[in-house]
Amino acid sequence: MTKVHNFSAGPGILPQQAIDNSISALQNFMGTNLSLIEVSHRDKEFESVMAEARQLPLDILGLGDDYDAVYLGGGASLQFCMVPYNFLNTKAAYLKTGVWAANAVKEAKFFGETDVVASSEDKNYTYVPKDFVIPTDAEYFHYTSNNTIYGTQMHSIPNSPVPLFCDMSSDIFSKQIDAKKFDLIYAGAQKNMGPAGATLVILKKELLEKITRKIPSMLDYRNHFSKESMYNTPPVFAVYCSLQVLKWVKEMGL
């Protein structure tokens, strides 16, 4: 039985098979006679889960070896801070199309010049600005692909002269996209791919070489990517459950 997918505000409805598989793993994880939440993330069984959960999003999005993926705690809101902490040294460009985009702008200002190239705040974020120019001297351009609160979705990927970053929390894996246009994608799991508690971050590996700021360890993407999402204990259950949803997405196709 497949339930309806929910792409509006609030958490997503998950495929029943993903919930059922997660329950089975809580009862007995891969024949270990332990619950999923009792095994070490360093056990080979969970390491295989993490490896698959990192690879599958790349496969589904048609991304190759030049990209990598990790799961972090703290929600997409923590990425509003980590993205500029790692990549905004002088100036970044942001499109302000909703409450989440505005929160991302607010955090970016903490780290450097934040050029809001266009905003729909004047009409309460009820439309998506069409005419905007992305400055060529920005270190990246950031936008939110879908604004859940007001239902305004970007229907095409902007052409960007600088690295393209996107918060896809509410529409990742909901349709086919040309993911190779992006340098960094992040998405809180709880909308489209699993339970609250994990955020998927995908980036083009070469981007990591651009990090020059001194950053607290847990906020430095280089640590999480070099340790293959095991820099510290990952949110084990949320990763496992997200993997079950991703398997279902792959079966169903985008």
Place this chain on the structure above:
Amino acid sequence: MTKVHNFSAGPGILPQQAIDNSISALQNFMGTNLSLIEVSHRDKEFESVMAEARQLPLDILGLGDDYDAVYLGGGASLQFCMVPYNFLNTKAAYLKTGVWAANAVKEAKFFGETDVVASSEDKNYTYVPKDFVIPTDAEYFHYTSNNTIYGTQMHSIPNSPVPLFCDMSSDIFSKQIDAKKFDLIYAGAQKNMGPAGATLVILKKELLEKITRKIPSMLDYRNHFSKESMYNTPPVFAVYCSLQVLKWVKEMGL
């Protein structure tokens, strides 16, 4: 059937009733006909879970209204950064008794002068230093109550002339303590109180008034405490499961 509690390295063995209750909630959360991981954290059912999960640790530790508790994502490792980001303006004192304590020291140095009052690094953290002086001009004194990797546990609470902070990840709720001696306590859930993916932070409310640094929103304790652990989407499953463990701890007694 009660399983043995595990206070050594690696994740904890959880009481079976906590796992069973968590599975039931994944099947049908409090009569909503939705899975726990499909309901909004803003639904009244989950709000009641969060309220109880925040109050019960205070009750178990004998702490009153002058303390408050929240659940954050990112693990105790993120607290190594958040603690000094919020509270180290000029100088803090740290006891370096193990790998986790050393990691906490490393992050603190990022934010201000970090006075390591004693260290057992010379003998690979196999003992706990006994003679040390905590400077009275430090903003806080931080130590790790139990070092899982080498099994060195602090058997008494140090007398501190400055606010006392403690990483209790591996022994919180394992024995009776005089919790009122502490100004801030944190603990990653995955050792003693639930699954990986949530970290309990308890603090004396008056401490929040001492925060003066400008801090990115998600790293600012004031946001998480003023929003009662709902500043952003909390790790719903990990909080629910932790609550089940806490109920069991309360039943069993410390």
